[in-house]
Amino acid sequence: MKITDARLIVCSPDRNFVTLRIDTDEGIYGLGDATLNGRELAVASYLQEHVVPCLIGRDASMIEDTWQFLYRGAYWRRGPVTMSAIAAVDMALWDIKGKALNTPVYNLLGGASRQGCMVYTHANGADIAEAVDSVQKHLAEGYLAIRAQAGVPGIASSYGVPKAGKPYEPAERGLPSESVWSSERYLRFAPKLMEAVRASVGPDVHLLHDVHHRLTPIQAARLGKELEPHDLFWMEDPVPAELQEGFRTIRQHTTTPLAVGEVFNSIYDAHELIRNQWIDYLRMTVVHGGGITPLKKAADFAAFYHVKTGFHGATDLSPVTMAAALHLGLAIHNFGIQEHMPHTALTDEVFPHSYRFEAGYMHPGDAPGLGVEIDETLAAKYPYQRAYLPTARLLDGTVTDW
Ligand code: GCO
Ligand code: MG
Numbered sequence: 001m002k003i004t005d006a007r008l009i010v011c012s013p014d015r016n017f018v019t020l021r022i023d024t025d026e027g028i029y030g031l032g033d034a035t036l037n038g039r040e041l042a043v044a045s046y047l048q049e050h051v052v053p054c055l056i057g058r059d060a061s062m063i064e065d066t067w068q069f070l071y072r073g074a075y076w077r078r079g080p081v082t083m084s085a086i087a088a089v090d091m092a093l094w095d096i097k098g099k100a101l102n103t104p105v106y107n108l109l110g111g112a113s114r115q116g117c118m119v120y121t122h123a124n125g126a127d128i129a130e131a132v133d134s135v136q137k138h139l140a141e142g143y144l145a146i147r148a149q150a151g152v153p154g155i156a157s158s159y160g161v162p163k164a165g166k167p168y169e170p171a172e173r174g175l176p177s178e179s180v181w182s183s184e185r186y187l188r189f190a191p192k193l194m195e196a197v198r199a200s201v202g203p204d205v206h207l208l209h210d211v212h213h214r215l216t217p218i219q220a221a222r223l224g225k226e227l228e229p230h231d232l233f234w235m236e237d238p239v240p241a242e243l244q245e246g247f248r249t250i251r252q253h254t255t256t257p258l259a260v261g262e263v264f265n266s267i268y269d270a271h272e273l274i275r276n277q278w279i280d281y282l283r284m285t286v287v288h289g290g291g292i293t294p295l296k297k298a299a300d301f302a303a304f305y306h307v308k309t310g311f312h313g314a315t316d317l318s319p320v321t322m323a324a325a326l327h328l329g330l331a332i333h334n335f336g337i338q339e340h341m342p343h344t345a346l347t348d349e350v351f352p353h354s355y356r357f358e359a360g361y362m363h364p365g366d367a368p369g370l371g372v373e374i375d376e377t378l379a380a381k382y383p384y385q386r387a388y389l390p391t392a393r394l395l396d397g398t399v400t401d402w
Helices: 040-055 063-072 080-101 128-140 183-201 217-230 246-253 271-275 292-303 319-331 345-350
Strands: 003-011 017-024 029-033 117-125 145-150 178-181 206-210 234-236 258-260 356-358 361-363 391-394
Touching: 003 040, 017 040, 017 080, 029 080, 029 319, 040 063, 040 080, 063 080, 063 292, 080 292, 080 319, 117 128, 117 206, 117 319, 128 145, 128 183, 145 183, 183 206, 183 217, 217 234, 217 246, 246 258, 271 292, 292 319, 319 361
Parallel strands: 117 145, 145 206, 178 391, 206 234, 234 258
Antiparallel strands: 003 017, 017 029, 117 361, 356 361
């Protein structure tokens, strides 16, 4: 089966998405997600200018070979733009293989290891009371695991908290906005938030919290210790993780489980974290981690060190990535949890899909391949719109991690 065509579909049904469609001479096509929040057009151009010409005429069944060709053959390796581009090709080829063999992708990855993938969703509020209400609302929807964030007193526009009346969406149209940050104020507040949430839900609900790369290792160690009585499922991204050995300090001081890696794009971003057992959950996901092919290997490597998966699943990953993550999560043994930040109704209309949510779990569905389509006529009505993630400064004006 030969690749005859590959093209990019860039659209913005409520937010930007970059999708790759690969066509074959047997009439079967596959879809891959290439969305990189705030840098979408760089990936689209990388694919269009440098990858698509090399795909035409290749054997669509050769997934591993194509991955190695795009990774090693470029000479320049890693980085989110490169790896998101390779991921899109990889996903599309798995989609094609599933359709060609008339089976869902999870069957090709070893078959189902469980009935469904437990997911967590986001609860948030301007203050603790609103956050607790939001947690209760999501519990009523059937979620068994919930991430809680709230506005930190004295900090305007805290991470994870929506503008009044809107669902939380990290990217904003136009040029990057600026927010302020104070780790001192946050450290005084976060344990109170999680204490109140735990008191309202009782012992059985899984609670998560995202620090979003804001602290130093010793601050994160202190927070982890203070959160221990509230029994978190995980504390996410407590420090920026370029320096993997930063996690040694955190780990020495706290038993709060740690989740890291939504910005990683290679196993080499995480191999020390895993090998030293400094983390409990690996958050790399299919689109930014180079595709299903390398992520399956990363998950298998992590399994040997008691590390489970917790794939990133924010709205800036398209329904194609959500499907791919669910197929992989259903198949691997060391699946931990899947993030589920639901897309808007319009996004779901542009990307009809077979995955479904029921009683706290998601299932990829049994459609052949990944089980996601794109309505190109509808997509064309929503062209790309410039949008960026916010930036952050400390109270004295110093640029800090958002
Ligand atoms: C999460 C994340 C996101 C990111 C976003 C950046 O845990 O879901 O931290 O909300 O901020 O994906 O593009
Ligand atoms: Mg996060």
